[in-house]
Amino acid sequence: MKTLVVYYSRSGHTKKIAEEISNKIKCDIEEIIDTKNRKGIIGWLKSGRDAHSRKLTTINEIRNDPSKYDVVAIGTPIWAGLMAPAIRTYINQNKGKFKNVGFFCTCGSSGEIMTFEDMEDYADITPLSKLVIKSKDFQTNYEDKLKEFIKGIK
Numbered sequence: 001m002k003t004l005v006v007y008y009s010r011s012g013h014t015k016k017i018a019e020e021i022s023n024k025i026k027c028d029i030e031e032i033i034d035t036k037n038r039k040g041i042i043g044w045l046k047s048g049r050d051a052h053s054r055k056l057t058t059i060n061e062i063r064n065d066p067s068k069y070d071v072v073a074i075g076t077p078i079w080a081g082l083m084a085p086a087i088r089t090y091i092n093q094n095k096g097k098f099k100n101v102g103f104f105c106t107c108g109s110s111g112e113i114m115t116f117e118d119m120e121d122y123a124d125i126t127p128l129s130k131l132v133i134k135s136k137d138f139q140t141n142y143e144d145k146l147k148e149f150i151k152g153i154k
Contacts, residue, residue: 001070001071001154002027002068002069002070002071003025003027003028003069003070003071003072003073003153004027004028004029004030004064004066004069004071004072004073005018005021005022005027005028005029005030005072005073005075006018006029006030006032006062006064006066006072006073006074006075006090007029007030007031007032007074007075007076007087007104008031008032008034008075008076008077008084008086008087008090009031009075009077009106010038010043010044010047010077010084011077013077013106013133013135013138014075014076014077014104014105014106015031017075017104017106017131017133017146018031018073018075018104020146021073021075021104021146021149021150024146024150025150025153025154028064028069030062030063030064032059032060032062032086032087032089032090033059033060033086034057034058034059034084034085034086034089035057035058035059035060036050036057036058036085047079047084047085048079048080049080050079050085051079051080051081051082051083051084051085051088052079052080052081052082054082054088054118055085055088056085056088056089056092057085057086057088057089058089059086059089059090059093062090062093062094065097066094066097066098067094067097067098067099069099070099070100071099071100071101071102071128071153072098072099072100072101072102073101073102073103073104073153074087074090074091074101074102074103074104074119074123075087075103075104075105075106076103076104076105076106076115076119077105077106077107078105078106078107078108078111078112078115080111081110081111081114081115082111082114082115082118083105083115083118083119083122087119088122091119091122091123092122095122095123095124096124098123098125100125100128100153101123101125101127101128102127102128102129102130102131102149102152102153103116103119103120103127103129103130103131104130104131104132104133104149105131105132105133106132106133106134106135107132107133107134107135108134108135109134109135109136112130112132116130128152128153129148129149129150129151129152129153130149130152131145131146131148131149132145133145
């Protein structure tokens, strides 16, 4: 099964998980680049506002066509209880091209239920698997969670 891991990461947490998934299943990976400056405290505040408002943003052109993959694993940080605008934009631009998806997210402590519901509604597809990695998980072993997610998308 041909798989693509797609992610957006502001702080590096979602990137770390995306790279681990890609390395474990030996698949293609693509980082979504938001052209809006989201660095620093001002960027963080604007990011939360944009996510809460369900705004789209401008992203760099993608390299990989999701329609050429059996599964696309889509990863996002949780901002204001929702997916990042860059992932909302990616899904919007590629709606109808996904055969199967898996959703993964990183968050401080909560918001995954609403985020996954939003992603599923927006993409109009039910994910094969979902993965949540919270801040506290980065200090412990989240290997079992990762294995369950990978098992679900294979």
